[in-house]
Amino acid sequence: MANPAPAAGGKSFLQAIATVTEEAPPPLRVVQMEGLAVLKIIKHCEEFAPALVTGQLLGLDVGSVLEVTNCFPFPTREDDEEADADGANYQLEMMRCLREVNVDNNTVGWYQSCLLGSFQTVELIETFMNYQENIRRCVCIVYDPSRSSQGVLALKALKLTDSFMELYRNNGLTGEKLREKKLSWVDIFEEIPIKVSNSALVSAFMKELEPESPVSQCDFDRLKLSTAPFMERNLEFMIGCMDALSSEQNKFQYYYRNLGRQQSQQQAWLQKRRQENMSRKAAGEEPLPEEDPSNPIFKPLPEPSRLEGYLVTNQISSYCNHINGVAGQNFNRLYLAKALQED
Amino acid sequence: MAETSARGGACQALLFPSSSSPSCARVEALVVFTICDSYVRRPDQADRVIGTLLGSVLPDGTVHVRNAYVVPHSESADQVALDIEYHHNMYVSHQKVNPKEVIVGWFSTGFGVSGGSTLIHEFYSREVQSPIHLTVDTGFTMGEASIKAYVSSNLSLGDRHLAAQFQEIPLDRKVLLSETVEFEMLKSVVVEKLPNDLEGMESSMQKLYALIDEIYKYVDDAVEGRVALDNKIGRFIADTVSSVPKLSPSAFERVFNDRIQDNLALVYLSSITRTQIAVAEKLNTAAQVL
Numbered sequence: 001m002a003n004p005a006p007a008a009g010g011k012s013f014l015q016a017i018a019t020v021t022e023e024a025p026p027p028l029r030v031v032q033m034e035g036l037a038v039l040k041i042i043k044h045c046e047e048f049a050p051a052l053v054t055g056q057l058l059g060l061d062v063g064s065v066l067e068v069t070n071c072f073p074f075p076t077r078e079d080d081e082e083a084d085a086d087g088a089n090y091q092l093e094m095m096r097c098l099r100e101v102n103v104d105n106n107t108v109g110w111y112q113s114c115l116l117g118s119f120q121t122v123e124l125i126e127t128f129m130n131y132q133e134n135i136r137r138c139v140c141i142v143y144d145p146s147r148s149s150q151g152v153l154a155l156k157a158l159k160l161t162d163s164f165m166e167l168y169r170n171n172g173l174t175g176e177k178l179r180e181k182k183l184s185w186v187d188i189f190e191e192i193p194i195k196v197s198n199s200a201l202v203s204a205f206m207k208e209l210e211p212e213s214p215v216s217q218c219d220f221d222r223l224k225l226s227t228a229p230f231m232e233r234n235l236e237f238m239i240g241c242m243d244a245l246s247s248e249q250n251k252f253q254y255y256y257r258n259l260g261r262q263q264s265q266q267q268a269w270l271q272k273r274r275q276e277n278m279s280r281k282a283a284g285e286e287p288l289p290e291e292d293p294s295n296p297i298f299k300p301l302p303e304p305s306r307l308e309g310y311l312v313t314n315q316i317s318s319y320c321n322h323i324n325g326v327a328g329q330n331f332n333r334l335y336l337a338k339a340l341q342e343d
Numbered sequence: 344m345a346e347t348s349a350r351g352g353a354c355q356a357l358l359f360p361s362s363s364s365p366s367c368a369r370v371e372a373l374v375v376f377t378i379c380d381s382y383v384r385r386p387d388q389a390d391r392v393i394g395t396l397l398g399s400v401l402p403d404g405t406v407h408v409r410n411a412y413v414v415p416h417s418e419s420a421d422q423v424a425l426d427i428e429y430h431h432n433m434y435v436s437h438q439k440v441n442p443k444e445v446i447v448g449w450f451s452t453g454f455g456v457s458g459g460s461t462l463i464h465e466f467y468s469r470e471v472q473s474p475i476h477l478t479v480d481t482g483f484t485m486g487e488a489s490i491k492a493y494v495s496s497n498l499s500l501g502d503r504h505l506a507a508q509f510q511e512i513p514l515d516r517k518v519l520l521s522e523t524v525e526f527e528m529l530k531s532v533v534v535e536k537l538p539n540d541l542e543g544m545e546s547s548m549q550k551l552y553a554l555i556d557e558i559y560k561y562v563d564d565a566v567e568g569r570v571a572l573d574n575k576i577g578r579f580i581a582d583t584v585s586s587v588p589k590l591s592p593s594a595f596e597r598v599f600n601d602r603i604q605d606n607l608a609l610v611y612l613s614s615i616t617r618t619q620i621a622v623a624e625k626l627n628t629a630a631q632v633l
Binding site for chain 1: 372381410433479488534535536538540541543592603623
């Protein structure tokens with residue numbers, strides 16, 4: 001009596017296993033970084049700022065959490081083939097060396113520094129796609145050294161959204177496909193919350209070694225009144241982006257104008273052909289085909305990619321966020337200064 | 344008598360070079376992190392980890408340790424085998440990234456200098472002139488976290504090498520604190536979320552409030568004679584108060600209003616930009632009716 005039930009249970013269990021393995025991996029919720037990796041990234045990016053640098057992240061992929069336990073910097077790139085091969089060797093060598101001392105030997109992505117949050121580039125997307133081919137789950141950590149002077153730790157974990165990757169792979173970044181998928185510029189990048197963890201040993205050391213100080217440098221930086229240079233540069237970059245955006249828009253207008261012209265030409269041609277066919281019919285001749293692929297007006301016009309425009313829009317949006325955020329803080333600072341004067 | 348003077352001479356000769364060798368060490372937080380991490384990840388049977396310190400020597404003789412990497416080694420009762428090839432490979436790799444960071448010494452976990460240390464120190468002396476030796480007590484042997492830096496000098500009598508002496512040098516801990524990072528983040532075991540700029544601002548403001556309250560309380564207490572008066576603190580408070588620039592109310596009002604206007608204009612500009620990109624997106628992706 002009891003037999004069938006466990007059998008059924010066993011079967012469903014097997015089925016369950018089968019379905020679990022087939023199922024898509026759980027979505028990435030959190031990037032958990034070790035303090036060591038955070039410090040290494042900051043050190044590398046700050047030392048070379050304003051030059052932009054990159055490095056590799058090492059860690060583990062645990063369910064919905066991606067652990068970043070270590071990282072190593074890439075040497076500053078030079079644009080020639082030899083350096084490229086050298087870079088690859090360096091990477092392998094470093095991985096081998098780190099494995100030897102029991103560091104997690106799993107690439108989980110890369111990090112890069114950026115200037116004022118302008119990381120949304122085609123290169124980043126290409127790099128991401130490259131990484132994505134080899135590792136199922138990867139993440140890009142972006143650090144902005146220019147914001148550290150304001151006492152802000154500008155560390156972001158990014159990934160491309162699945163829907164965007166699919167479209168990008170199939171070259172589907174045309175107006176129609178984007179409309180179909182309802183993909184807008186907001187849906188290209190996905191920010192993943194970062195969690196910082198430290199080993200108990202490090203935590204104990206830091207607690208012991210660092211006396212509680214009432215204020216730190218970053219408090220001073222945060223309450224500093226002069227933010228004008230930062231704002232100026234943000235605005236400058238934003239204006240540049242606006243120009244880029246309007247030139248993108250011109251491209252599209254040009255495309256649509258051409259498309260319109262082509263279609264009206266096609267219509268005219270078709271009408272002419274039909275009339276001709278009618279007269280041929282009347283004369284008892286075979287009608288000519290209503291399509292003529294050899295005619296240049298039937299050649300489809302290539303539609304420019306929307307990617308550039310979307311990325312520029314993303315950048316503008318991040319500049320807007322910066323400006324809004326810093327302006328908001330400025331109000332606080334100003335009222336604080338006012339209170340000080342009234343005393 | 345002659346012997347003592349000879350020994351005195353040796354001592355002189357011994358102390359003399361130490362003035363040109365590192366006088367003080369400065370260690371960055373990253374180094375401590377690296378050492379702790381490598382200790383956590385040490386091989387099964389190993390008692391300690393050792394590795395190379397990278398950094399630079401400042402003109403005043405301070406050794407600034409900025410980076411470190413662990414080097415595999417094996418240790419038995421009377422000998423130490425260091426993976427020299429690994430050390431060199433890693434050093435070359437580090438040099439590619441940052442040629443300014445050179446070998447300045449080596450580290451080991453554990454409390455104080457141990458027997459095998461002289462051999463390793465000798466090896467590093469061949470790599471660099473007067474290396475420093477950093478010990479990090481990961482075992483908390485004395486019940487506290489101790490990080491110590493040493494320089495070594497050879498004790499010799501005539502041509503005869505007697506021993507190596509490790510001398511502790513002061514360690515500047517202030518720079519442990521990386522300026523830019525929220526230090527809280529490094530102290531706790533888990534931080535759920537990085538603070539965004541407004542939250543950071545809020546916490547700084549709160550700290551400021553707490554400090555001001557504290558000073559108020561102190562001044563009140565001092566005025567009413569509840570605490571002993573301290574001229575130093577008094578002067579310090581006076582200096583701080585007088586460091587606020589004096590502006591006439593009208594002048595301040597003008598500056599203040601200008602700045603507020605500027606910021607409002609910026610906020611307005613950024614909102615209008617956002618509207619613009621929202622409209623642009625609609626127009627760009629809308630189906631074109633031809």
